[in-house]
Amino acid sequence: MSTASTPTSPPAPAAETTTPFDLDAYLARIGWRGAARADVATLRGVHAAHLRAIPFENLDALGGTAPSLEPAALVRKLLHERRGGYCYEQNTLLAMALERLGFAVTLLVGRVVVGADSLTRRPRTHAVLLVRVPGDPRPYLADVGYGDVAGLLEAVPLRADVEFRVGPRRHRLVTVEHEGPLELWVLRAWSGGGWVDQYAFTVEPFVPADLEVMNWHVATNPRSPFSWRLTVRRTTGTGHLALDERRLTETRDDGRVFTRELAGEEDVRAVLEREFAIAAPATTRLVR
Template sequence: MAAAEHDFDLDGYLRRIGWAGDAVADAVTLRSLHRAHVQSIPFENVDVFLLRTVPSLALSAVADKMVRGRRGGACYEHNILLAAALRAIGFRVTYLTGRVLARAVTRLPRTHLLLRVDVPGAPVPYIADVGFGSTTALLEAIPLVDGAESVQSGRRFRLRRRPRPEASDLWALQAVRGAAWDDQYEFTLEPFEEIDIFPMNWHVATNPRSPARQNLYVGIARPRGHLIVIGMRLIEVTPDGARRVRALRDQRELGRVLADDFAIDVPAGARWPA
């Protein structure tokens, strides 16, 4: 992936997310790009659930799918794409991995990809993550500061540091759900290389117990709220957490919703698992 970043089409990516301006490596650009990305490119597991395939993480394939094609992707694809764009602008980006905690009924392996972004001249790095895909996902990158709260279009976030004497400190991304802070995922600052991501991607796409194989999930942040498809239900979530749910009649209506509301072209050969 790193070698291919020299050929990355930054202008095409910026057009895809509808971003215009001076692409300089500063905190304002980072936050603005992050928000434009999550409001333009949906999170989706069509390849894994409907095609039963393992998505390619080669940057050229990710760009073909998500920049030049009408598709979204999972956390690996989203954050690989953002990392390439940020590096092209002049940021230093490090891959980190996280353990999802939100709504987990058992302890899960570390399979989530997120980014540490070093901003030239900034006193602390930032955490960026355009691939969490939920209503409690970051809209903008946030500084790596213990306890500092970030309010983003009604969503409230903070990072909490949890020192461990026997190992690297844990950090947790928290979001407000209802009236309480809720852990979304935990991570360390140990750098991960591109080669480390491939086994996680394969595990998530092929393990029969993986959530990505259990049901269709598509989601995208909106300026006010979030739009989601889970299985055959379309869910609109407002900033205050209220939900409006509509059952979709059949796969034909599902296809129309994905095309019209999420700008996703479902690839030929996609079939609902028997």
């Protein structure tokens, strides 16, 4: 998500509104039929269910607008319409659900560092969550908005140098030296026979107003790939699907990878409908 600054200023954050969050509708949307209580098993289960049910997508940005982060808009789009969203939307929705369940949630922001030559070269543009479970002294890292096959399937304890395995995915958190006053954490994923840095973050709290600025920047900056390149992701029961413009890639849990090129706009819309359960806006041009 590394992008340059834009010549204009973002709009002021929208006035905060109080919107009843329908926990039952959320749990139905993600297909969660387990316990609705604030414990580790529920945190992990809800996290995994959310990830498999609600796809990652950037169709609003592709259509020229920054998606609304207002609670009512998120509930309408991600719960009641056939749509998904990217990290700001996904993790904001998860935070609302976890808070209703009784968890304490802190918004954090990290730098995506895949392929970067420095952990601090890129801007902070990726929203994640720090979750505290009642009675458990360990905070947990939760993130349903990364989108990539290297993302977390379940929330993991914020513990350094411990390998976490969930299904085929392997992760580690490490702390590294840097110039700031807070510990710099890095999430690593096992990929291609080695550990690959995914994103770096500190536990400095952020607030929704911070996300408003980042969201506008990522969605509307012409140098941001989210503003011009179709990006859709879905974690399935057998693997992971990724649609990048016209290229559809399926990565199965057994390690096999299948890729095919789609024919054009009509084919892309059909795949969004069939494979991702997304009804793309008719006015949004998907293939450029």
